[in-house]
């Protein structure tokens with residue numbers, strides 16, 4: 001039985017073409033700024049995103065932390081969504097390592113921040129208060145269902161930030177999914193931000209790496225924080241080569257993942273007891289399963305060769321490179337038979 005791994009787009013493996021690009025990469029010591037392939041990736045990423053400069057980092061977590069440290073001083077407050085990855089899934093690094101205070105503002109079902117609530121979270125100048133240092137957005141929004149923030153959503157927050165002279169950072173781990181979904185150049189989505197992190201190691205299919213983009217001055221400073229965080233890598237061009245290959249060849253195909261997510265969602269929605277939570281906008285499909293203990297349900301699916309996670313009272317399926325339409329249909333068929341055989345057997349708590 002073929003295993004269908006829907007746990008995350010991080011499980012993608014480099015294609016043979018990508019591996020060849022890695023094997024052939026021209027290398028140097030990137031801590032000295034001498035790796036030509038890293039330099040080419042950084043230039044390409046900056047120009048694609050419409051920013052002056054870019055920095056290859058080890059992970060999205062490191063890119064976001066380096067960005068927060070660069071934008072803020074110790075003791076500053078960072079306005080983030082209450083369901084954001086940075087607040088919930090990055091080990092509290094901004095506070096533990098950066099002395100920053102994370103100030104949560106409610107995410108709506110679409111992953112947006114309400115401008116009125118953001119305004120209310122900003123601190124007036126007063127000796128009693130921490131300074132507000134930064135606003136963080138997430139696009140696509142992971143926990144809200146791979147939801148897309150459009151240009152109006154971003155512009156509203158940008159206007160507020162400008163009124164208060166605050167920088168905006170986008171955690172754009174899956175920003176290319178947002179751009180492909182909206183069918184606009186990614187540069188238009190990130191024009192509203194001072195800095196942005198995106199992941200090479202998710203839907204773009206690279207083995208390792210993320211990229212932080214911003215102004216030249218910002219990236220120079222972020223480079224120091226990357227080194228402090230242990231992210232100064234030497235012949236990193238071997239990883240950057242995968243990134244260059246991905247930016248050339250793996251962006252447009254995200255549309256296939258999103259189409260497969262839509263196909264999965266439509267088929268799942270027809271199964272009694274399953275409800276989409278919410279309907280997918282990109283490559284993340286979240287759904288609830290009535291009458292089952294979710295951990296037991298995930299174990300039953302694993303026995304049927306379907307790997308996935310339960311998260312926040314829902315099951316999450318992620319489509320990605322290596323998952324074809326036929327795999328999605330097969331996964332739904334296996335899930336359907338688990339449901340049919342298991343009614344009443346796996347009630348919550350059993």
Ligand SMILES: *Cc1c(COP(=O)(O)O)cnc(C)c1O
Pocket residue numbers: 058059060061062085086138140141142171173174199201210
């Ligand atoms: C995956 C992810 C990250 C972190 O990326 P890592 O490379 O796993 O550290 C940050 N933000 C979002 C929204 C993510 O989905």
